[in-house]
Amino acid sequence: MSPTKRRCRPGFQSSRLQQAVTGMLLLSALTVSATPYAESEPDTLSVKHSYHIGGGSLSHVLSQFATASGLLFVAEARLTEGKTSAGLDGEYTVEEGFRKLLAGSGLTHAIASDKTVTLKIAQPQPQSGTTAMPAVTVVGKAVYDSTDPYNEDYRLPNANTATKTDTPIMETPFSVQIVPKQVLQDQQAVRLKDALKNVSGVMPGGDQSRSDEFIIRGFRNNTVYRNGVLSPALGQRIGMNRRETANLERVEVLKGPGSILYGRAEPGGIMNVVTKQPLATPYYSLQQQFGSFDFYRTTLDATGPITDDGSLLYRFNLAYQDSKSFREFVGDERVFVAPVLRWNIDPRTQVTFEFEYLKDDYSLEPGIPNIGNRPAPLPRERNLSEPYTKRSKEFMLASMNWSHEFNDNWTLRHRFSYENFENQHTGLFFLGNVAANGTINRRFFVDNFPSQRYFNNIDLTGKFETFGLKHTLLLGGDYFRADDLITQIGVAAPAINIYNPVHSPLPSLPAPTFGDKTTAWYGLFLQDQIELPLNVHVLGGLRYDSATVDNNLLGRTVSDDDRVSPRGGVLWRPLNWLSLYGSYTENFSQSNSQFRTDGVILPPETAQQWETGVKTEFWDGRLSATLAYFDLTKQNVPVFDPLNPLVPKTAGEAESRGLEFDLSGEVLPGWRIIGAYSYLPFAKITKDVAADGGIGNTGKRLVLDPRHFGSLWNTYEFQTGDLQGLKLGAGVTAVGQRQGDTANTYQLPGYATLNLMASYSMSINSAKLTAQINADNLLDKQYFAASNDGNQIFFGAPRTFMGAIRVEY
Numbered sequence: 001m002s003p004t005k006r007r008c009r010p011g012f013q014s015s016r017l018q019q020a021v022t023g024m025l026l027l028s029a030l031t032v033s034a035t036p037y038a039e040s041e042p043d044t045l046s047v048k049h050s051y052h053i054g055g056g057s058l059s060h061v062l063s064q065f066a067t068a069s070g071l072l073f074v075a076e077a078r079l080t081e082g083k084t085s086a087g088l089d090g091e092y093t094v095e096e097g098f099r100k101l102l103a104g105s106g107l108t109h110a111i112a113s114d115k116t117v118t119l120k121i122a123q124p125q126p127q128s129g130t131t132a133m134p135a136v137t138v139v140g141k142a143v144y145d146s147t148d149p150y151n152e153d154y155r156l157p158n159a160n161t162a163t164k165t166d167t168p169i170m171e172t173p174f175s176v177q178i179v180p181k182q183v184l185q186d187q188q189a190v191r192l193k194d195a196l197k198n199v200s201g202v203m204p205g206g207d208q209s210r211s212d213e214f215i216i217r218g219f220r221n222n223t224v225y226r227n228g229v230l231s232p233a234l235g236q237r238i239g240m241n242r243r244e245t246a247n248l249e250r251v252e253v254l255k256g257p258g259s260i261l262y263g264r265a266e267p268g269g270i271m272n273v274v275t276k277q278p279l280a281t282p283y284y285s286l287q288q289q290f291g292s293f294d295f296y297r298t299t300l301d302a303t304g305p306i307t308d309d310g311s312l313l314y315r316f317n318l319a320y321q322d323s324k325s326f327r328e329f330v331g332d333e334r335v336f337v338a339p340v341l342r343w344n345i346d347p348r349t350q351v352t353f354e355f356e357y358l359k360d361d362y363s364l365e366p367g368i369p370n371i372g373n374r375p376a377p378l379p380r381e382r383n384l385s386e387p388y389t390k391r392s393k394e395f396m397l398a399s400m401n402w403s404h405e406f407n408d409n410w411t412l413r414h415r416f417s418y419e420n421f422e423n424q425h426t427g428l429f430f431l432g433n434v435a436a437n438g439t440i441n442r443r444f445f446v447d448n449f450p451s452q453r454y455f456n457n458i459d460l461t462g463k464f465e466t467f468g469l470k471h472t473l474l475l476g477g478d479y480f481r482a483d484d485l486i487t488q489i490g491v492a493a494p495a496i497n498i499y500n501p502v503h504s505p506l507p508s509l510p511a512p513t514f515g516d517k518t519t520a521w522y523g524l525f526l527q528d529q530i531e532l533p534l535n536v537h538v539l540g541g542l543r544y545d546s547a548t549v550d551n552n553l554l555g556r557t558v559s560d561d562d563r564v565s566p567r568g569g570v571l572w573r574p575l576n577w578l579s580l581y582g583s584y585t586e587n588f589s590q591s592n593s594q595f596r597t598d599g600v601i602l603p604p605e606t607a608q609q610w611e612t613g614v615k616t617e618f619w620d621g622r623l624s625a626t627l628a629y630f631d632l633t634k635q636n637v638p639v640f641d642p643l644n645p646l647v648p649k650t651a652g653e654a655e656s657r658g659l660e661f662d663l664s665g666e667v668l669p670g671w672r673i674i675g676a677y678s679y680l681p682f683a684k685i686t687k688d689v690a691a692d693g694g695i696g697n698t699g700k701r702l703v704l705d706p707r708h709f710g711s712l713w714n715t716y717e718f719q720t721g722d723l724q725g726l727k728l729g730a731g732v733t734a735v736g737q738r739q740g741d742t743a744n745t746y747q748l749p750g751y752a753t754l755n756l757m758a759s760y761s762m763s764i765n766s767a768k769l770t771a772q773i774n775a776d777n778l779l780d781k782q783y784f785a786a787s788n789d790g791n792q793i794f795f796g797a798p799r800t801f802m803g804a805i806r807v808e809y
Contacts (some may be wrong), residue, residue: 045111048091053763056161057281058083060150061101062119067669068720069094072116079107080120084281087763128464146278147249148285149808152182152717154672155624155665161252161272163529163539164228164261165461165472170538170615173569173581175255175628177662183674184248186288186729186757188717188774188802190297190321192224192243195251197270197711197733200660200676202253204786205704205796207367213705214244216268217255217632218656220789225262225272229399229417229455229481242359246299246319247338249274255660256609256630257587260543260567263478263523267587267607277352278313278342278608279303284809289804295323315340325363326613326798328383348405356397364389364427366442367787367794369498370746371434375784375793376498384440384496385428386503394422409463419453419706432792437497444493444507453482469765470531474541479522486515521547535573542566545588547604561604563588579615584608588633607634623665623673631657637685652687654702656680673714680705685742700744703789706736707751713759729757748793751783767809776800 038591051744054062059080065088066073083105088097098117107119155178160166162176169176174574179195189195192212205220206213213222224231249271258270270598273602282304289297299319306312319336335358342352365385368376425447433664434440459476494504527541546562569583587607613628633655658680666672683705688696713731718724734752759772780799787793 017344041250045094048093048096050091051088053088055425057148057150058101058105060148061085061087062098065097065101066117068724069097070115071111076143077221079111079121080105080606087766089763109141124629133409147279149279149285151180152672153180153666154183154674155622156180156250157475157621157624159252159254160274161225161228161254161258163527164459164474164476165529167391167529169624169626170573170579170617171571173539173571173583174538174585175611175613175626175630175660175662177253177255177626177676178664179251179253179674181249182672183713184245184251186727186759187713187731187755188757188804189287190771192245192251192271193733194271195248196253198674198676198713199253200678200709201255201658201680202269203704203706203709203735203738206786206788207364207792210683214271215702216253216266216271217630217658218680218702218705219266219268219632219634219637219654220703221266221268221271222266223266223271225270226397227275227415228262228272229415230234230262230264230615231397231419233737242360243273244334244338244356245317246301246335246336247275247315247356249276249319251791252455255583255628256583256632257565257567257607259565259589260525260527260585263480263521263543263545264547264589265587265590267605267609267632275338275354276303276315276317276340277303278315278340280305280310280313285806287806288802289802291323293324295321295325295802297321297323306786311344313342313344326381327365327795328381328384329387329389330363330365330383332360334358334360349403351402354394354397354399354401358393358395360391360393360395362391363387364391364425366427366429367792368397369430369434369440369791369795370793373746375740375746376434377746378455378498380782380798382501384430384442384498384501386506386592388506389427391426392424394420395421411461413457413459415455417455417456419441419451419455421449421451421453421636423447423449423451425449432722433791434498438499439495439497441495442493443577444491446487446489446509446512448487451484452481453480456642465694468533472529474525474527477524478524480519481521482517482519483709484519485518486513486517488513488515516552518550519548521545537571537573538569539571539583540566540568543588559604563604563606564716570761577617580613581615582610582612584610602638603636605634605636605638607632609633610713619666621665623667625661625663628657628660630660631655633686652685652689652696652698654683654685655704656683656705658682667714669719670719671713671714675710675712675714677710678708680707680709695748697742697744700742701739703740703742704738704748704786706738708734708736710734725761727757727759727761731755736782740793741789748784748787751796753777753781753783753796754779767807772804772806774802776802 022312036384051065051068053061063073085101088101092100102109107121109117109119111117158166158168159176159178162172162174168715177199179198183194186192193204196214201217203215205215211222212224213220254270256269257265257267259265262270285301287299304317305757306314317338321332321334323332324330338356340352340354342350344350365383368378368384370376373484397417397419399415401415403411403413428442431441431443457476457478459474462473464471489509491507491510493507521546523543524545525541527539530538532538543565545565549559551557565586565587565588567583569581571579572583573579589605609630609632611628611630612624616628617624633653635653637654661677664674683698683702684700685697688698692694711731711733713729715727715729717727732752732754736750738748740746740748753776755776756778757772757774759770761770763770777797777799783796785794785796
């Protein structure tokens with residue numbers, strides 16, 4: 001294995017291009033100044049310095065110690081895997097520090113003249129009459145595992161979502177972005193929307209208080225994947241839900257269509273949350289968060305081996321949250337439990353059992369209506385709903401995943417998951433426009449959607465060569481089934497005056513409407529990744545889908561569709577730090593949750609996308625960036641009637657074209673950055689037909705798609721001196737003007753918010769204690785986060801503070 005060297009000091013070399021990039025970043029980022037320390041001179045290795053390094057995995061502790069000592073640390077990952085260290089607290093020379101940290105590990109170290117530190121296996125003392133073999137130094141990956149709880153990286157080199165083969169991002173001919181757990185931790189992201197603001201082209205959509213719904217590359221997307229498995233209960237109308245973040249390892253976003261690997265997928269992109277898995281090294285974390293509007297949240301994370309030989313591993317995540325809101329009558333209480341058990345049957349065979357339970361109770365409110373072409377001028381705290389509107393959900397997931405390696409080249413994986421979803425929904429929405437006297441009509445509804453969902457997936461991955469060409473072949477199939485029961489009650493509610501609201505009791509309810517819906521979907525797919533000479537990478541694949549929807553809400557309606565979807569891409573990596581790529585892909589998405597109240601199912605959505613782009617890496621892969629241009633067209637787009645948000649219709653065809661730029665990584669030791677910018681000049685309905693046969697909304701801009709969107713977040717952690725352990729961060733999010741509804745009758749003004757953070761970490765024996773404070777929307781900007789494609793507009797949060805105390809060991 002060729003070594004990947006990682007400089008752990010600020011004095012690394014750079015080319016003129018890299019220096020220019022650094023200068024641009026210094027001008028654009030909100031940074032905290034820090035004076036870099038000088039590299040260690042040869043005689044300083046014998047001088048004692050003060051160190052305060054907390055315990056953790058051995059690789060992480062050694063990396064911290066090397067950083068503080070001005071050295072380059074190189075080690076094969078397997079040498080430190082599963083080993084821990086209590087840390088270092090006191091005055092030591094470099095030699096003394098390494099000896100203490102490596103005590104009992106079976107390893108020793110060597111320091112070369114160029115300040116490179118390598119690890120080697122400690123050799124036993126030779127017995128009399130024997131000759132000792134020379135020590136063998138093994139060098140390799142110095143970057144520790146991304147699943148390490150102490151990993152502070154903002155940039156991860158590989159992603160599984162785009163190809164299902166853990167391909168390096170620099171060799172993937174698609175735009176894929178990762179939001180690692182360190183970003184989630186620094187920003188205290190307790191909602192998926194907080195994480196995805198770091199990704200270009202991703203905007204919040206709909207009411208974020210009730211569901212995880214987004215706009216990606218111009219199109220609505222309310223489908224979330226969990227570890228590559230479809231989780232349709234998360235976000236869709238028949239089960240709008242908010243993904244819990246307590247057990248998230250990272251969030252991966254594949255831009256553009258991904259149905260070749262995932263079947264039913266929205267063409268804007270794939271949002272895949274990767275959950276925390278059991279580790280061989282024990283780790284425990286307890287965190288208490290508290291913030292504005294009576295926000296309290298407790299989380300627990302524990303993992304380690306159950307048996308002495310490490311064949312059984314566990315992980316357990318728990319979260320409890322209780323909070324109110326800046327809106328009247330709004331509150332939230334949730335309980336989340338997620339145990340995981342992994343059985344390492346042998347070195348090539350593993351099976352993992354996972355369980356998740358979420359109980360989520362929270363209040364609902366319809367936002368505010370528009371008056372003319374702008375949101376009504378109302379205070380942020382005003383609630384035009386009633387205190388009894390709420391949603392109560394219970395979500396349970398059980399899954400079993402196993403894999404077997406036949407040899408070093410061929411692997412078989414199987415995943416099965418079962419979801420049980422109970423949803424009770426009591427809410428109000430507006431009907432029509434605001435009258436001259438300030439009144440608006442409302443409708444009250446009660447929904448009950450119990451659902452059971454099953455998912456099966458099997459993949460066979462193989463690596464082989466033909467005529468000197470390297471192949472990574474993926475064969476697979478999946479089957480998904482959902483059984484939904486539907487109970488709906490709708491009745492007119494008393495009108496309300498938006499300027500002087502008088503709240504009303506629960507209206508009399510008529511007899512409910514009952515129905516059921518069954519969705520069955522299976523697919524087969526083939527993908528081949530080929531490595532050609534001159535660092536050219538080619539990817540091609542096909543998928544066959546067959547989808548059936550049997551809807552029995554208002555009379556039985558059956559939809560049966562199938563389709564073959566291709567995708568292909570070419571990537572050229574002329575230099576180690578530069579990749580150029582282009583790709584074409586198609587999408588097929590059955591609108592199984594989009595049906596009119598007359599029971600008619602809308603036709604399946606299809607899409608096509610062309611994409612080209614440039615990817616770069618700087619400073620041994622510490623900093624990476626992607627610039628992409630895309631042209632995405634979608635057919636059979638469902639839109640909602642502003643007079644009745646429960647009744648969708650088909651828009652016909654829509655298209656979006658634009659540029660996206662993403663940046664993440666480490667600029668200097670301790671200075672980490674993640675940024676995103678998207679320019680979407682064209683996002684329009686290209687084909688529509690009105691009821692009278694006219695052009696309808698043809699030419700109108702797509703809902704909630706700003707021409708410009710940008711976010712920038714960076715932190716600096718002091719590496720040495722009296723301020724070691726202090727981290728400061730700052731960021732900004734800016735959004736341009738957006739259309740609030742399909743007909744473009746009103747607009748949401750653009751806005752920008754400023755966010756800050758500060759944290760301090762210290763070692764207490766073998767534990768690490770961290771105190772943190774975040775301030776979001778520091779300047780208290782009043783803005784509108786999203787709309788529901790009708791006349792419901794939702795405020796963004798005002799200035800909000802959140803503190804946290806976390807103990808890790």
